[in-house]
Amino acid sequence: MSSVQQCSLDSLDSLLSEYYASIDTIRKSLPLNPSRTRIITLMGAHRCDEYIKNQLENKYNNEKIFDGYWRDLHKAFEDRITDRLTIELSKRQREVFVSAETPEEIGRFDILLITNGYGPITLHDCPTNKSIAIELKTGYSWSIEQLERYLWKVGSLILARLVTADAVVFNRTKLMSFLIDSLEDRIARAKRLLEGDVKTVPNSDCYECRIQDCQFNRSRTGNKNNMVLVKSEQFHRTPEVMNNIYPTVDKTIELVLMELDNVTQTE
Numbered sequence: 001m002s003s004v005q006q007c008s009l010d011s012l013d014s015l016l017s018e019y020y021a022s023i024d025t026i027r028k029s030l031p032l033n034p035s036r037t038r039i040i041t042l043m044g045a046h047r048c049d050e051y052i053k054n055q056l057e058n059k060y061n062n063e064k065i066f067d068g069y070w071r072d073l074h075k076a077f078e079d080r081i082t083d084r085l086t087i088e089l090s091k092r093q094r095e096v097f098v099s100a101e102t103p104e105e106i107g108r109f110d111i112l113l114i115t116n117g118y119g120p121i122t123l124h125d126c127p128t129n130k131s132i133a134i135e136l137k138t139g140y141s142w143s144i145e146q147l148e149r150y151l152w153k154v155g156s157l158i159l160a161r162l163v164t165a166d167a168v169v170f171n172r173t174k175l176m177s178f179l180i181d182s183l184e185d186r187i188a189r190a191k192r193l194l195e196g197d198v199k200t201v202p203n204s205d206c207y208e209c210r211i212q213d214c215q216f217n218r219s220r221t222g223n224k225n226n227m228v229l230v231k232s233e234q235f236h237r238t239p240e241v242m243n244n245i246y247p248t249v250d251k252t253i254e255l256v257l258m259e260l261d262n263v264t265q266t267e
């Protein structure tokens with residue numbers, strides 16, 4: 001790693017420490033003691049401070065109930081990729097620790113790989129940059145907020161999409177200026193909230209906001225449907241999607257191998 005890259009990484013680490021400290025102070029001020037990840041995710045994904053405050057101060061059941069179809073498809077995708085990764089990595093005699101559904105302080109990684117180049121893995125390797133996460137999406141959705149949050153923890157993140165049989169890599173070093181700019185704004189916002197400056201910002205959340213006395217509220221009360229069912233046309237595409245599994249797995253593994261080579265070269 002070059003000295004410029006190391007310096008950027010140090011700046012990111014120091015901003016992250018500052019951000020976590022602000023988030024922990026917010027957390028202590030809240031009676032329900034929400035997790036750090038919940039506060040960070042809400043603040044990253046929503047623009048209205050009043051909306052976030054309301055979500056953090058109340059015990060709502062916002063959980064959407066997804067059709068088991070998506071869960072099963074996601075699991076099948078995750079299992080196949082883990083199997084083939086293990087086969088391909090051992091064929092190449094790469095020492096890589098592979099885990100699925102890995103809980104971390106900033107969320108749960110679908111797949112996490114920790115590498116020490118061609119050397120054996122030790123516990124000491126875990127907090128270093130030699131880590132690659134794979135985020136699996138069965139449909140068209142993705143979240144820049146989630147990718148950003150994951151890149152605080154891993155050196156590379158591969159987003160694999162089954163429906164389009166494609167995969168793309170996000171490298172932390174290459175995205176460093178974005179990560180730092182964004183984190184600076186997150187810190188400024190957290191500090192503003194800690195000073196009691198809570199803004200009302202109308203946006204798409206107004207269509208599902210629970211604050212009924214806000215003049216911008218556009219939600220229809222009593223009409224909440226938390227069930228997300230697979231649509232008939234999606235269901236009928238299942239054989240096509242199944243045929244996408246291995247091409248997507250192969251593209252993802254190609255990217256993993258490239259990233260592993262980058263790790264080895266920067267050692």
Ligand code: SF4
Nearest residue numbers: 048202206209214217
């Ligand atoms: S209705 Fe809209 S503007 Fe009002 S608090 Fe909710 S999200 Fe904010």
